[in-house]
Amino acid sequence: MLTKQASKHDTDFYGWTQEQASILRAASPVDARLDIDNLAEEIEDMGRAEILAISSLLRQTLIHLLKSAIEPESQALTHWLEEIITFQGDAVLAFSPGLKQRLDLEKIWRVACNGATRTLENRGVVVPQLPSACPLSLDDLLDPAFDPGAATQVLSAAIQSVAKHGI
Template sequence: MGYPPPMPDGLYETDIFAWSRHQAALLRRLARGERVNDLDWDHVVQEIEDVGLSELNAVRSYLRVMLVHLLKLQGCPASPAASHWREEIISFQSDAQQRFAPSMRRSIDLAALYIRAVKQLAGALIDGVVGAQQPPICPVSLDDLLHADRDALEQSFAKPDRPSRHRPALIASITGLPPRHKSRLHPARRRADPAGSCQD
């Protein structure tokens, strides 16, 4: 069986693709119980950590763009671009769902993402006008963004000063149960996930 030649110095910096193939071959040999001496452990560990961080940052990005589009719809619901924003909300929600892992929850600061979304739109002109005043705090939770249907999310942003009116619709869209069951589900869910919380 032929083994790869020793790794050239600086390969990680000059050819990450060749470096990754070389390290993968060495790790396979190590898994078979062979002794190997050419593993670039520092960079291998760094790359493994970066894989998880890259997934986390992707989910954060999808959520932030969802918030931006929801704020645009809240400010300019009659915009000619509104249908495009709604399509992208659905698309980005699907992408966020696919890449989200439960262990990411504590690393997603929804309040900070919401502030970034608001700042992104600060003073921006949409169709030549400044949009309506944004809600002072995020009117939805992380679970809402990941699982509620688009209409329920949009409705919650449209009336941020009355979250209790729209929370049943959000819960129904997540659980699949009709709103008439909200009296049994709402208190329990509110204890686990406070209405309008941005701390998830």
């Protein structure tokens, strides 16, 4: 059982934190000095921090993809592509399977659209209407073989489709 738990800790940290917190709360206190409720809450918080970290990395990835798609002639394009590679790679490395159902891609997308729009407008760029749903899936964004150029093209096509068809 210890090997299974150690393995889960390494492969699905979020799932492990939620399971361990539940076990702690259900266990009879062996030592009255243990603060079971707060220990369980701290372990759960570690899992929630994982969700926030991955969400933030995906948001940054999408912001830079959007900026690249909207302003492909920018002098900052090389920097944006480097940022995409860094943020997306970090998201892949930090991801564990138990997080997938906890990540709200549509909310991350809306926040990324707002961030990219505000940043670009601040630089005087007219931002077109953006798709209401993310044109990339979590699987796309968390693919170790992710191609920022191809992803930028997907976003460009989706933005053009919205402009043309209002979708």
